[in-house]
Amino acid sequence: MKNERLCRFSISMPATIARQLDALVHTKGYANRSQAVAELVRSRLVEHHQELGDREIAGTITLVYDHHKPHLQAALTDIQHDHHSVIVSTMHVHLDHHNCLEVLVVRGKGAVIRQIADELLAAKGVKHGRLTITTTGRDFET
Numbered sequence: 516m517k518n519e520r521l522c523r524f525s526i527s528m529p530a531t532i533a534r535q536l537d538a539l540v541h542t543k544g545y546a547n548r549s550q551a552v553a554e555l556v557r558s559r560l561v562e563h564h565q566e567l568g569d570r571e572i573a574g575t576i577t578l579v580y581d582h583h584k585p586h587l588q589a590a591l592t593d594i595q596h597d598h599h600s601v602i603v604s605t606m607h608v609h610l611d612h613h614n615c616l617e618v619l620v621v622r623g624k625g626a627v628i629r630q631i632a633d634e635l636l637a638a639k640g641v642k643h644g645r646l647t648i649t650t651t652g653r654d655f656e657t
């Protein structure tokens with residue numbers, strides 16, 4: 516990845532926040548404050564892009580469910596086929612006799628990804644699910 520030109524500017528913040536930032540830099544092993552602040556801003560921008568809804572994002576949808584539950588597996592598969600263009604890959608793990616863990620890798624507009632996750636997580640019989648959002652990588656150079 517090419518190195519992007521750095522932009523230097525000064526930030527003012529309450530001293531207590533600055534002290535906690537320094538502690539974070541130390542604990543997390545950042546090279547310096549700038550690296551830590553850039554990381555925090557990137558993280559917030561990923562969330563912001565998701566909120567905008569029309570920006571392309573990447574992510575994973577994780578589901579745990581009992582495959583013996585009537586119609587559940589077929590319902591989950593139907594939802595996934597309806598959105599095949601944004602589901603890049605899926606992994607299915609048989610956790611035990613009853614429980615399945617599914618991880619879907621998704622890439623598409625934030626609003627669409629959120630809608631798919633909501634549909635899957637709302638399916639009756641899904642025990643737990645979570646959407647994890649990240650960036651496609653195109654919005655950031657390091």
Ligand code: NI
Binds near residue numbers: 582609614615
């Ligand atoms: Ni299974």
